[in-house]
Each structure stands twice: as C-alpha cells, then as structure tokens.
Amino acid sequence: MIRELGVLIITKNSAETLDSCLMSIKDLTSEIVVVDSDSTDSTLEITKQYNVGILQFSTDDLGKKRAYGLKKMKSDWILMLDADEIISLTLKLELQELMKKKRLMDGYLIPYQNHFLNQKLNYGGENYEMIRLFKKDKALIRSALIHEKVKLKTRRLGKLNGKIYHYSYRNIRQIYLKFTDYARREVEKKIKKGEKSSFCKIFLYPFHMFWARFVKDKGYKDGLWRLPLDIGFAYMECLTYILLAIKNIKYKKENIKYTNKKLKRITIAFIIVTYKTKALERRRLNREINKIKNKIDRIYWVDNTKNKQGFAYGVNQGIKKGLKTGCNLFIVMNPDISLNKIDRKQLLTGGGYLDLWGGTMKQRNKAFYGGEIDPWRLSGGLIEEKPKNQYVTCGFVTGSFMVVKKEVIDKVGFFDEKYFMYYEDVDYCFRANKAGFRVGVDTKITYQHSENSRKNKLKSKWLAKSRWRFFWKYANWKQKIREMVYYLIKHFNISTWSNK
Incomplete structure (x- = not known):
C-alpha cells in the first residue's frame, strides 16, 4: 500500500525561490497546497505552472497560516516546506520508499542544510533538525509569529537522512530586510510575555549573539565570508530590544494615563x-x-x-x-x-x-x-x-x-x-x-x-458538566469524535468487552 503524501507550503512574495521549491517536489506528490497572504509579486503566476491548490489567508501569524492549510489538505501524510526550501534527491527517494512501508512512526525529523550567498553553512548554529514530515491527525501547529513548530501528540518520532536545502540567506539586502521583519515580530512575542528591555539587553545581547554563533558554535570554520550573516543576527538582536524599549515606554505612558487619579474617569x-x-x-x-x-x-x-x-x-x-x-x-x-x-x-x-x-x-x-x-x-x-x-x-x-x-x-x-x-x-x-x-x-x-x-459534594459533577459544555461548544468534529470514543472506553469498559 502506497500512502498519500501531501506537501504544504506557505508564501508571501516568494517568487524568487518558489519555482525551485515546486520543481523539487512536482514528481513526489499529487497534492500540493500553497497558502498565500496577498502576494504582490509573481508568486501566484508561478503556481499556475504546476498542479497546485491555492488558498488565501491574510495573517502575519505563521502558525495559524500553517494550521489553516493543514485543515484543508486531504492527504494522510504531510511534508511541510517553506518557499525557500528544496528537498534533496536523497530525501525525495527516501520519502518515496517510506510511503510504501507497512509501519511508520507518527512524525519524522529531517536535517537541514542552510546556505548563505549560495554557499553551504556547516557551523555556527546552522545544523539542526525539524519535524517536517508527519501524520496529519497526529500533529499540532500552534500560533507563532516566527519559527512555527510542529508538535506531535505521541512520542513516535523517527529520523530521516535526506536533507532539506534551505536558501533563507540569499543576499545582504534580503537578509537584513528579513532580520528587520523578524525583530518586529519578536517584539510582539516579548510584549505578550510581558518582557521589558534594558541597556544591558540592547548593548550586550547583540555581542553575545555574535560570539555564540561565530566563536562558540565555531562559525569561523565556515570562513570569514559568513561574517555579514552573524553580524546580521547581532543587528536583529539589537533592533529587537530597541523596538521593545520603545513599546515599553509607550505602554508605560498608557498605564500612567489609565491610572492617573486626576482624570477620575474610572468608576x-x-x-x-x-x-x-x-x-x-x-x-x-x-x-x-x-x-x-x-x-x-x-x-x-x-x-x-x-x-x-x-x-x-x-x-x-x-x-x-x-x-x-x-x-x-x-x-x-x-x-x-x-x-x-x-x-x-x-x-x-x-x-x-x-x-x-x-x-x-x-x-x-x-x-x-x-x-x-x-x-x-x-x-x-x-x-x-x-x-x-x-x-x-x-x-x-x-x-x-x-x-x-x-x-x-x-x-x-x-x-x-x-x-x-x-x-x-x-x-x-x-x-x-x-x-x-x-x-x-x-x-x-x-x-x-x-x-x-x-x-460541596456536587463540585465534581458541576465541574465535569461545565467542562463538557465548554468542549462541545468550541471543539471541532474530530475532537468531538475522539472525546466520545474516550468517554465510551472509560465509562463502559469497551476494552474489557472486546477481550471476552
């Protein structure tokens, strides 16, 4: 039995790399879903050259964007890619063989090979693995402004050998625009957590970021040509805490205004x-x-x-x-x-x-x-x-x-x-x-x-009843089916009946 494998890609003005991405997977699957967010370049024109399903979902939240696309997919197994990623030939063959096997894990880690100015990066925090292949009903994708992650509902996790080639750092201008955008997104995350900026974070954290990547993680072994990349990460760290300081001041002013007794507007x-x-x-x-x-x-x-x-x-x-x-x-x-x-x-x-x-x-x-x-x-x-x-x-x-x-x-x-x-x-x-x-x-x-x-003796009864009401009010149909099966097994001991 050959399992159905679908590929999920998210885009926004991704014309520069999307064609190479789609070319690497066109013979791998019959279901490719691209979730776009109002691209203004030729992204959508490129997708028309391939057998691709297009969905529009306007949001800056990458996690929600992924989750939206995942719900719309029909395949049981999902390979998740970015528009600037290409699967290696080794990984492609490995995936084809994997889908033919009788028993599989619920998800698989795939190693990444990052590139800077089209040259391979082997050190400095650029060697990592991520869950990018998983069974659709065994995975969760949570809200995230940057670096959305897949979380498995089980511990059945395997590992593949083939790599995903990642071309995230293509030229100097592009990476600094990217890091500026990441800094703004990171600020929103830190604001939600209640984090505050400081002089130490603005001036020392960027130096620590550069030292950790170029020295501690041996980025220097790649060569001095990667210096602009590590300086870029330091720039992103510095900009993040400068913008956070501005936000902190803004919220503090709002707070003073809100709590000012002279206004006497709060009753x-x-x-x-x-x-x-x-x-x-x-x-x-x-x-x-x-x-x-x-x-x-x-x-x-x-x-x-x-x-x-x-x-x-x-x-x-x-x-x-x-x-x-x-x-x-x-x-x-x-x-x-x-x-x-x-x-x-x-x-x-x-x-x-x-x-x-x-x-x-x-x-x-x-x-x-x-x-x-x-x-x-x-x-x-x-x-x-x-x-x-x-x-x-x-x-x-x-x-x-x-x-x-x-x-x-x-x-x-x-x-x-x-x-x-x-x-x-x-x-x-x-x-x-x-x-x-x-x-x-x-x-x-x-x-x-x-x-x-x-x-109160009725507390457990009220708690269970209210929890069930909340669940039934907001759960999707898959969650409801799962909960009903769980309820039947727990309260009617179905497993015992099946053994008789």
Whole structure:
C-alpha cells in the first residue's frame, strides 16, 4: 500500500525561490497546497505552472497560516516546506520508499542544510533538525509569529537522512530586510510575555549573539565570508530590544494615563456573587473593598440563595447594574477571597497592559498565575510556574477575581448563563482572546482564595458538566469524535468487552 503524501507550503512574495521549491517536489506528490497572504509579486503566476491548490489567508501569524492549510489538505501524510526550501534527491527517494512501508512512526525529523550567498553553512548554529514530515491527525501547529513548530501528540518520532536545502540567506539586502521583519515580530512575542528591555539587553545581547554563533558554535570554520550573516543576527538582536524599549515606554505612558487619579474617569463596579454566604464573611470582604474603593465606585452584592441561579447569572446582574450607573471597570469576585494589602491604584495598573486580568491566587499553600486551555481536549488548567515578568498573558483567569474593562463587555457581551458553576470564566476569557483583547495576570496583585466550594459534594459533577459544555461548544468534529470514543472506553469498559 502506497500512502498519500501531501506537501504544504506557505508564501508571501516568494517568487524568487518558489519555482525551485515546486520543481523539487512536482514528481513526489499529487497534492500540493500553497497558502498565500496577498502576494504582490509573481508568486501566484508561478503556481499556475504546476498542479497546485491555492488558498488565501491574510495573517502575519505563521502558525495559524500553517494550521489553516493543514485543515484543508486531504492527504494522510504531510511534508511541510517553506518557499525557500528544496528537498534533496536523497530525501525525495527516501520519502518515496517510506510511503510504501507497512509501519511508520507518527512524525519524522529531517536535517537541514542552510546556505548563505549560495554557499553551504556547516557551523555556527546552522545544523539542526525539524519535524517536517508527519501524520496529519497526529500533529499540532500552534500560533507563532516566527519559527512555527510542529508538535506531535505521541512520542513516535523517527529520523530521516535526506536533507532539506534551505536558501533563507540569499543576499545582504534580503537578509537584513528579513532580520528587520523578524525583530518586529519578536517584539510582539516579548510584549505578550510581558518582557521589558534594558541597556544591558540592547548593548550586550547583540555581542553575545555574535560570539555564540561565530566563536562558540565555531562559525569561523565556515570562513570569514559568513561574517555579514552573524553580524546580521547581532543587528536583529539589537533592533529587537530597541523596538521593545520603545513599546515599553509607550505602554508605560498608557498605564500612567489609565491610572492617573486626576482624570477620575474610572468608576469601578465590585461584583460579588454569593450563595448561602455567612454574614461574617460578607462583612469582612465588605470592609476590605471599602478600603480600596473611592466615593464614585459601586459595590453590587448578588445573592443567588433564593433564585438558585448560577454564578454567570449573578455576574451578569451585577454588570447590568454597573452599566446603568456609568461604571467602566468591573471586578468580579467570590466572597471567599481576601483582598488585604491591595489598593485601588494597584488594581488599575494592569489596565495599561491588559484588557481583562486577574492576579496571583494563593490557594491551599500554592500560588497560581492564571490558566491555560489545552488546545486538543479544551480543558482548563491553572499555571503554577511563576512568571519572570509582572504582566503576562494567559488563556484565562479565574472568576474568583477578574477585572474586566467595559470595552471588553461592549464587544464580547455577557457571561454565558448556561454554565451553572465553573468554566464560565474560562469561556469568557476564551471569547475575549478570540475578539483580540489581551487576557493575562498582574502578578503583583496577590489575593487569598479559601475555595469554600471544595466542600460541596456536587463540585465534581458541576465541574465535569461545565467542562463538557465548554468542549462541545468550541471543539471541532474530530475532537468531538475522539472525546466520545474516550468517554465510551472509560465509562463502559469497551476494552474489557472486546477481550471476552
């Protein structure tokens, strides 16, 4: 049996190298998909000379671009290439033989041979392997502005001998334009992580980059002709941190503007949703909030004891009341948290960097810094690793303490009341992220969460039900089939039946 192999290529103004790339694979496969982003050169004209499927997807995110093309492909096995890459004859023959074998791994590393000014590079960080051949249903491609990577869902990883020839550094002008673009993309990544620039990073990191490539990794063995390349990498490092410094100053000005008390434009709505909450606990939290709020801020207690509605319903009631009274910042919280040692200015500081944010949650002798959503199972998990920076983006923040700007509510809307308890916060953050808002954590805001709900016998039932609702709402059909099979195996012990 010969397996179907498809080739996925992404392009943007790639006319200079695309013809050579397509020429090297034209006899290898019947399915070649090119995902283009509004090329203005002759890229599309070149593709017409070959049996190629063209898709248009306008984005600077290379990971999303790859993932989009991957979804559209019909072949079971995918070879992923850039427009400036050519497969060697050895690799071509190896791939043809591989597709005939009965048993294969789920993915394969392929070695790269990089070139500078059409000469081979053998040292200085230019020898590496990447997963470029994989089974379509066994791979994930995550969002990435540069250097998108394939991640296998299993550990079944093999290695091929044939090389991919990479012509990324073709002339001096081209590589410096490329490095300038990479620097801009790298800045966006660092901003999302909350990284800050410094004089040390601007002036010392470029020297370290050059030393690491040309000296430590023995780039000098290739010859002095490669010096412009290593200087180019140092230039990219320097430019990255200069641009990052400019961004840091810009965000700092926005932050000062946002937190300036003289403007007095920020009216906070503190929303606390309760259910059979003790009066003592209510009075304690009320005292803590009164120490934070000013005269124009509002406190809305929403008691769900009698109406028996869910947490999302209570939050929405509080938001609606806050909107009527002119509030433009909403702080959602549980009654079982403590806000000691937090002042109003500290709460507002994150608004210069984020649109929806939480803080460091201390719970049962552990600290959590927001949460991430598993891209395959769509389940939420809290982050225990402490970030290096004060402001960091994440998948979601918990509803025990969540600060939301009015702009987010205006665009995203209210919380989904179909969730009775749990995952309404994950759902809302997921929607905010998709709408382009910055969701994250201000690590200097620290609060204590007693988590009284852990004593509730129905917690596991509510959690499972809400997680399933979230999954069914956002999962694609492949994820749903996989989850249903997993559920049947787990709950009905199908493997045991098959052995009888």
